[in-house]
Amino acid sequence: xxxxxxxxxxxxxxxxxxxxxxxxxxxxxxxxxxxxxxxxxxxxxxxxxxxxxxxxxxxxxxxxxxxxxxxxxxxxxxxxxxxxxxxxxxxxxxxxxxxxxxxxxxxxxxxxxxxxxxxxxx
Ligand SMILES: [Zn+2]
Numbered sequence: 001x002x003x004x005x006x007x008x009x010x011x012x013x014x015x016x017x018x019x020x021x022x023x024x025x026x027x028x029x030x031x032x033x034x035x036x037x038x039x040x041x042x043x044x045x046x047x048x049x050x051x052x053x054x055x056x057x058x059x060x061x062x063x064x065x066x067x068x069x070x071x072x073x074x075x076x077x078x079x080x081x082x083x084x085x086x087x088x089x090x091x092x093x094x095x096x097x098x099x100x101x102x103x104x105x106x107x108x109x110x111x112x113x114x115x116x117x118x119x120x121x122x
Contacts, residue, residue: 004029005111012057013102015078015085020059022085024049024098031100031108034116038068038075042084045108046097054086054096 004027014021024047032046033039039046064079073090077083085102089095100108 003027011103011106013085013098013104015059015062015081015083015102017078017081017083019062019080020076020078020083020085021057022059023055023057024096024103025053028111031111031113032097032116033113036116038066039116042099044084044099045101045113047100048089048092048095048097051094051096054098 006026006028008025008027010023010025012021012023026047026049028047030047032048033044034046059078062078062080063076066075066077067073070090072093074088076085076087078085083102084099086096086098089097100106
C-alpha cells in the first residue's frame with residue numbers, strides 16, 4: 001500500500017457557487033497536472049481517488065457533463081458557476097480526478113506534483 005504525504009482523512013469540496021458539494025478521503029500520495037487538451041485549458045491540480053472514497057453530497061442536478069475524443073473520461077462542470085470539480089478518469093474509470101482547489105481548508109504545500117502525459121495518449 002502506498003504511503004501518502006498526509007494522514008488518511010476526509011475532505012469536503014465544492015464548486016464556487018456551492019451547488020455541487022462532495023467529500024473525498026485520501027492521504028495525498030501525489031498531485032497531478034496533465035498536458036492533455038482539456039487539462040491544459042482548465043489548468044487544474046488534481047488528486048486521484050477511488051470511487052469508493054468519493055461521495056457526491058449535493059448538486060447532481062447542477063452538474064453538466066462533457067466528453068470528447070474516446071468518450072471514456074467523463075468531465076463534470078457546475079452548470080451554475082462553471083467550475084470543474086472532478087472527472088471520471090479515462091485509463092482508470094473507477095477513479096475520480098479531483099480539482100484540489102475545490103477542497104476546503106486544503107494546502108497543497110509539500111505534496112509532490114507529477115506531470116501526467118495526457119497529450120501523448122492515443
Ligand atoms: Zn457551482
